[in-house]
Amino acid sequence: MFTHNKRLQYTVRVSETNSGLANLMLEQFGGPQGELAAACRYFTQYLAEDDPGRKDMLIDIATEELSHLEVIGTIVAMLNKGAKGRLSEAMEAEAELYKNISGAGNDSHVTQLLYGGGPPLTNSGGVPWSAAYIDTIGDPAADLRSNIAAEARAKIIYERLINCTDDPGVKEALGFLMTREISHQRSFEKALYSMQPSFPPGKLPGMKEFASVYYNMSDGEAGERGPWNSEPGFDYREAQPAVDGGSGMAEVGLMKTEKAAIDQLAIRTRSDPQSDPCTGAELGMDPASGPGGDAAKTSSPAPKPGSTGSSGRGSKSKP
Amino acid sequence: MFTHNKRLQYTVRVSETNSGLANLMLEQFGGPQGELAAACRYFTQYLAEDDPGRKDMLIDIATEELSHLEVIGTIVAMLNKGAKGRLSEAMEAEAELYKNISGAGNDSHVTQLLYGGGPPLTNSGGVPWSAAYIDTIGDPAADLRSNIAAEARAKIIYERLINCTDDPGVKEALGFLMTREISHQRSFEKALYSMQPSFPPGKLPGMKEFASVYYNMSDGEAGERGPWNSEPGFDYREAQPAVDGGSGMAEVGLMKTEKAAIDQLAIRTRSDPQSDPCTGAELGMDPASGPGGDAAKTSSPAPKPGSTGSSGRGSKSKP
Amino acid sequence: MFTHNKRLQYTVRVSETNSGLANLMLEQFGGPQGELAAACRYFTQYLAEDDPGRKDMLIDIATEELSHLEVIGTIVAMLNKGAKGRLSEAMEAEAELYKNISGAGNDSHVTQLLYGGGPPLTNSGGVPWSAAYIDTIGDPAADLRSNIAAEARAKIIYERLINCTDDPGVKEALGFLMTREISHQRSFEKALYSMQPSFPPGKLPGMKEFASVYYNMSDGEAGERGPWNSEPGFDYREAQPAVDGGSGMAEVGLMKTEKAAIDQLAIRTRSDPQSDPCTGAELGMDPASGPGGDAAKTSSPAPKPGSTGSSGRGSKSKP
Amino acid sequence: MFTHNKRLQYTVRVSETNSGLANLMLEQFGGPQGELAAACRYFTQYLAEDDPGRKDMLIDIATEELSHLEVIGTIVAMLNKGAKGRLSEAMEAEAELYKNISGAGNDSHVTQLLYGGGPPLTNSGGVPWSAAYIDTIGDPAADLRSNIAAEARAKIIYERLINCTDDPGVKEALGFLMTREISHQRSFEKALYSMQPSFPPGKLPGMKEFASVYYNMSDGEAGERGPWNSEPGFDYREAQPAVDGGSGMAEVGLMKTEKAAIDQLAIRTRSDPQSDPCTGAELGMDPASGPGGDAAKTSSPAPKPGSTGSSGRGSKSKP
Amino acid sequence: MFTHNKRLQYTVRVSETNSGLANLMLEQFGGPQGELAAACRYFTQYLAEDDPGRKDMLIDIATEELSHLEVIGTIVAMLNKGAKGRLSEAMEAEAELYKNISGAGNDSHVTQLLYGGGPPLTNSGGVPWSAAYIDTIGDPAADLRSNIAAEARAKIIYERLINCTDDPGVKEALGFLMTREISHQRSFEKALYSMQPSFPPGKLPGMKEFASVYYNMSDGEAGERGPWNSEPGFDYREAQPAVDGGSGMAEVGLMKTEKAAIDQLAIRTRSDPQSDPCTGAELGMDPASGPGGDAAKTSSPAPKPGSTGSSGRGSKSKP
C-alpha cells in the first residue's frame, strides 16, 4: 500500500515562471525516459518478482521514482503558474494571449491550451506517455539490464535539462534527481551481478558455432576494429548467406488443399512479364514531358490507336 | 513524497492459477478505465491544483488508486504464477506449452510470451496503456466531472469482472475495489457541487439564443421525446443550416500574393468535367465484365482505337 | 443514413489567414476534446442503445457534432488558405517559405509540410487523433456521465481558443460552438437523471462497510476538510493496510508442477545478498571519481588482483 | 540477406548546420510518408509474395528505400551536428543553449533534448513512427495501388522540402530522392497493369445493381458534375435509405435467454420521458443566470421545496 | 451541415448473435481499412478542396461512407446483442460468462468486457482507431491515388469477411458495402484522370537522369524481369553507390565553436580499439561455459589476478 507525505523529497524553488522551460521539463515527467516510465517499470517488476532481496529493492526504487515524478511535476506546475492563470482568467488582450501561447518556440502551446497549464503526461513534443516505453519482459537477467540502461538514459536527459536553465533552484532540484539516477543504476548493477550466472540471460545456451562470430556486413572504408569484433573474443567473418550450409531458401510443407489454393491464387494474380501495359501514370503524363515530368519523350506512351488490339485492355504483348 | 507499506490495502487470496482470467483482469491494471489511469488522473490534477481542500482530496484518492493498482496487479501476478514458471523453465513438452499459450482463447499469449507472466501495463487486448486515456484539462469544473465519470466507468468494469469469476478470494478483492470507486465518485461529486457556480464550466457565458435550443438532426421514426429536448428546458427546433442568418458559406480575406498562389494552384490541378478519360480501373478491367466485375458490358470501356485522338492521353472531350 | 447540406450550420467569416492560429484550432478538430471525438462518442453509443428516447437524443447530438466538425474544420482550412497555396506553388524564395513554415512558433509546420495546409485529424501538437480518447463502455449510467464531462471539457477548450483570437468572425463561430456544448451537456444531464436510480451505476451494490469511508492517504499539512470527506457523508479514516482484517499479503494455490517450475526458477535466478560483486558500473568508473563521478574514492572498486578468487567472476563473498 | 556499403547512394553535402531544417527533414525519415514506411511496406510484401517478377521488384525497391533512408538520415545528422555537440558538451551559457533549443520555432527541441541531435524515427512533429502507417493487406491488386499512391505522396513531400531550403547540396540530394519516387511509382504501375484483370481487385464480383450508381448525398449549390458521376459510367441517383427495398431497419434473432437479459437491461436502465428531473447542471447553475450562464432565468430550476415529493430523488412527473 | 435519417442505407438482417463474428466485423468499423477511415479521409479532403467538381464528389462519398459506418456498426451491434445483455445482467453462472467471454477464440473479450458489447472504434484485434491511418497530404494528384488504393483495400477486406460468414443477411449487406467500394474507386479514378497532367504528381519535374532508371539492388536467383524494369520504359542498372559521381560520403560545414564542441565530444567518448576490457557480460558468465552459455572455454575471461594492472578498471592494453 502506498501512502503520501505532503512534503516533497526535495524542495522546489522556482525564480520565475517560464512556460517554455516548463515544456522542456516534461521530458522527465511524461517522456519516454522520465519518472513515470521509471516508476512503472520497477513497480510492475516488483509485482511479479519472487526473489526477496530484489523484490524489496524494486519497490524501494519504484516508490522513490514516484516521489521524483512529484518533484519534476511540481517544477512544471510552478513554471506554468503564470500561464495557468493568464489563459483561464483572460485578463490580457487576445493578441497578448496568442503571443504567449505561440511565442515560446516550442510545444508549450499544447500544455497551455489543452492542459490548462497543468503538467500533462506527455513528453516535450506533446506526445502522450505510452506503456510501449516500458521494456520489462519478466526475466531478471534482462530486466535488470533494462533498468541499468534506463537509469543511464534518465541521467543524460537530466544533464541536458540542467544545461538549459540558469534558474538556481531548478538547477539544484534537477541535480538531485540526476544524482539519484546514478545511485539507482549502481543498485541495479549490484543486483544484476549478485545473480550468478547472469550471462547469457535465460536458460537455453546458444549454438556454440555462432556465439563468438562477428559478421562484417558493411563494405567500404572501415574504421578501426576493436575488442568488439577481434580476437580473442570474436571470430571475424565476412557476411555470408546460408551460414548453416543449406540453400538459404525457405520451404514449407503444404497440405494438398493448401497447395491447390496457393496455386490458384498464383494463377489468378500472376504478372505477365512479356506485356508492356499502358499504365495509369502514362494516362496522366503530360505528353510533352518524359517520365520525370521534363520535356523528353516518354518511352512507353499512352495507348495509341490499334495498340489495345483484341485484349481491349491497353496492354500489348512483346513478340 | 510517497512511501510504501509491504502489506496490501486488501488481502489477495487466489485459489488457483488461470492465465486466461489474469488476462481479463488487465483491464483494470493497464486498461483505459483501470487504476493506473485513475492514479495518474488525480495525481496530475493534484500537482496543478491550488484550492487547499480539493488538493488534499486529489492526493488522497490518487494515493489510494496507486494502492489499488497494486492490489489488482497482485491478482494478475498470482493468477499468472503458473504460466510464469512454466514458460521460463520449460519443464513441459513444446506442444503442451504451445497449447497453454494459445489455448486460453483470449490474449493471455501476449502476457506470457512477451511479458513472462508479469502484469504488463496493457489492457486485456494487449494494447499498451496510453496517457491519451487521461482527460484532465486543468479546469476544476470540467476535471471533477471527468473524475465522476471515470469512477462510474471503473465501477462498471469491476462489476463485469466480478460476474466472470467464481474464485471467492478474487471476487472479494474485486468487490472491495469496486466499492471504493463508488466512494470516490461520491467524494468528487461533493467537491464539484461545493464549488458554486459550477455550470456552465469556465468563465465565458454562452450565447443566449443557442444555449437552450435542441436541434432535431435525425429524421424518421422517432422515439419519445423527453426532458432532454422538451419544454421547459429546451426549445425544440428542426435542423437548419446557417442558424446565424448568414449564407452558411465560408470566406477568408486573402493577401494578393496568397490569392495569386491559390489561383495558380486551382488552374494547375483543375479537373475537366467535360472529359471522359480512360482510367486505371478501366485498363485493369476484365473486358468480359462490367465495373463490378460481373459479365455485363462496361459502360466506359478502355480506350478504343482512335479514341485518344490528338491528346494522346486516352481522354475524350464530350461535345 | 446521413445526408449533407452544403451550407454550414454556422457561417464562417475569417478576416485574414494565419497558419499559427489555424494550428491552435486543431485542438477542437482532431484533438482529444474536439468534435470528432464527440461525434464518434455519441454515434457509437447510438448504435448499441435500445432505450428509444436516449437513442434519438444520441443520434441528434452526434449528427450535430459532425456538423460542428465541419465548422471548425472550415475555420482551419480558411486560416490555412494562404499557407496551402504558398508551399505548393512555391512562388516565394526558399528562405521566405522556410520562415513561414518554422516561424509561427507552434506546430503549424506539420500541417503545412505534411498535410499541405488541409485540416488534419491531429491536435495542435500534431498528435494523430486516437479512438483511445473515447471512453464509452456501453453502460448508460456511466456513458451519460462521460458525455457530461466531455461536453464540459469541450466548452473550456473553446473558451481558451476564444480568448486567443481577436478575429471577430472566428470568435463568433467559436462562441456558437461553445454554446452548443453547454446545451448538449444539459441534455445529457436530463437524460442521466431521468433514468432512476442512476447511482451507483450498474447492478451490483457495493460492500456496505467501505462505500462511505474516506481514507486519509497523505500525511502533512492538510488543507481544510470538506463535504467530500466529512460527516455525515463520510467516515474519515487514516490509511491502513489490510482493511479486510487479513494479512495484507497475497497467496495463490499452485499445482505441483507449477510449484516445481517456480521453485526451479527461483533457484536459477536467486540473488546472493552476501556477495559484493564487481559491476559493470565499476568497470566503467573513473578511478579518480566516486560513484557520482566526483573525485572521491569509490567504495566498491573494480576487481583487484586476487579478488576474483576461485569463482573467476569478480564477486567476493562476505565473511 | 542484406549487406551494406559505407558509401551512400547519393553524396550528401550540407553547407551549414541548421537544427530547424533538420527537424523538417524528419518527415521523410520517420514520418508517415517517409523512407522507413516505404522500405517496410515493400519488404513485408516481398516476404509474402509468390509471383517471381513482382517479388524481385519488391525487394529491389525495398532495398533502395533503405538506402534512401540512409541518405535522408545522413542529411538530418549533418544538419544537427552543431546541436549535438553543443548540448552534450555545454560549452555555452545556459541561456544560449535554451535559446538554441527553443528558438527554431518548430519541434527541433525534441530532437535535441530527447535524441541528442541524432535522427529519431519520428516525423517533424515528434510523433514516433508507427506501423499503422503501412497499409499493406496482402493482395497484389490492392497493395500495388497502395504502393503507387505512397510513391505519389512521398514525391510531394520531397517537393515541399525542396521548396524550403536553399542549401544547394541538400536541394540536390532531395531532388535525387524525389526523382526515384517517380521512377518507383512507374514500376509499380507497370506491375499493376501487367496483372490482368486487376479491377475490381480480388475475386468476388460486385452486385451489378450498385456497382455503377453514384449517390448524391449532399444537397445545396453543387459544383459541376463530371465523368466521376455522369453517364455513361455512372447512374446518378439521389440519396435514398434502404436501397435494398427493405425497411432500412436492423433486426437480429435472439435466443430466449438473450431476450430475457436484454429485456431486463432495458427495464433497469429505461429513461422516463415524462419526468423533469433536477440535474447536476442545475445544482451547479448560478441562479442569477440562465443555462448558458447569462443573467436570464433558468427554465428548469433546481429542486424547490416540495418538488422532490415522494420519490425523494428530485424528479417530478409530468401530469 | 449533416443530417441523419433513422433508416439505414441498407437493411440489416442478422439471423443469430455471434460475438466472435461481431469481432471480425470490427475491421470495417474501426479498423485501418474501415469506414471511419474512409469517411474521415474524404471529409478532410473536402474541407480543403477548391475544385468545385472534386469538392462535390468528396463530400458525397464521405457522407455515404458515414452511412456505411452506420451499416457495419449496426451489424456489430446486432451480432453482439446477446453478449451485451448477458454480461450486464449476469443472468448466468460466472463460469458460463467466463467461457462466453474467452471462448470465441478471437478478441471479442475486449468488446464485451471493455465496451459492453457496443461497437468500439477498434479493429478486430482491439487496437484503437488512429488518424495515423489517414494518408491525405493535401495534393489532389496524390490524394486521389490514395483514395483509389484505399477503396481497393476496403473491397478486399469486405471480400474476406463475406468468405467467413454464412448468415445470408450479413452476407448481403456486406456485399452491398463491398460493391460501393468498387463504385467509389471508379469515381476517384475518373476524377484523377480528368485532371491533366496528373503524373508526376506535383509541380517539380524529376531529374531526367534518374527518372527512368531501375536499380537491381538484390543479387541471387532472380525471377523474370518485366515491364516494370525493362526497356523501353526503364534503364536497368546494377546497384551502385554515389550515383552522382561524388564520394558517397557526407560532409557539413561547421562553425568554429561547433567544431570545438564536436571534437571535445569525440575525445570524451572515444572507444579504445586497443583495449580488451573486462565486460559486464564476462562478470556474469558462468566460468564453465563459453560465451553462448555452453561448456566451452571463454575466449575472453573475466579479469584475472593482475590483469587490471594500474588502471584498476579491468581493461588491458594490447601491445
Next chain:
Amino acid sequence: MFTHNKRLQYTVRVSETNSGLANLMLEQFGGPQGELAAACRYFTQYLAEDDPGRKDMLIDIATEELSHLEVIGTIVAMLNKGAKGRLSEAMEAEAELYKNISGAGNDSHVTQLLYGGGPPLTNSGGVPWSAAYIDTIGDPAADLRSNIAAEARAKIIYERLINCTDDPGVKEALGFLMTREISHQRSFEKALYSMQPSFPPGKLPGMKEFASVYYNMSDGEAGERGPWNSEPGFDYREAQPAVDGGSGMAEVGLMKTEKAAIDQLAIRTRSDPQSDPCTGAELGMDPASGPGGDAAKTSSPAPKPGSTGSSGRGSKSKP
C-alpha cells in the same frame, strides 16, 4: 547503401503451416523486442555516431538485424502460407474459414483477415510496431547500455518461442537468431567498456551527498538486504522528505499580473468546505439504498423540502 542477396542468412525449413504459431513468431518481427526494433536502433545510432570503431560496429550489427528480420519474417510467411491461400481463394465453406480464422485461440485472425496472411509489423497481439520502442538518446554510454539490455531481452523472447514449437526447422532457425543476440550483446559490452570512463554516463558529476544513498521507501516485512543497498557501496537511510533540509514545499516567483490572475482564478473556483451540497450522485441514488447501493439509509440524502433554502442550489451551509 544497402544491397540484398536473395539467399537468407539462415535456411528456413518449416514442416507444416500453422497460423497460430505464425502469430506468436510476430513478437520477433514487429514486436517491441523484435528484429525491426533492433535494426532501427543500431541504424539510427550509426547515422549520428562519429567514433569510427563504434560506427562500423553499429552498421554491421544493424545490417545483420535486418537480415534476421528477413529470416523471422520468412518463417511467419511460411507458417501462414496455407491461411493466405485459403482465405483469398475461399475454396472452403464459410463455416470452415470462420473456424480457421477464429479457432487458433490467439490473434492470428488479425493477420489473416487484415493482412492476408502476410507478415505484418505488429506484435503477437496485433499492436502495430512503434518507434516508441526505440530508446536511443544519442549518448554512447547510455545507448550502448540500452543495446546490451535490448539484446538480452531479444534472447529471452527467442528462448520462449523455442520452448513453444517442436518443428525442428523452426527451432533451429530460432536457435541461430537467439545465438546471434548473445554475440551482439557481447560486442556491445566490449564497446561500452572500451570507452573509459563510462560511468556515470555523460559529463556532469552527481551531487556527492546523494550518489551513494539508498532510501528505504517501503515499510513492512523486508527481504534480505544485499550489495545493492549495503555498505560499503551504499549509505542506507530511511525515507525522508526534504532531504535538502528545506521545507519540502514548492515556491515560485510570480509577476504582479500573474498573481492577480491566479488569485482571481482561486476565488472563482474555490470550494466551500462548510457546505454540504446536494450532488448528482444523490439525485440518482435509490432512496431505499445507501451510497453503495445497498438498502441502508443514505447519510446525505437528496435535497429534502426546504433544504435548498435561499440559495436555490440545493446546498446548505453548515452552522
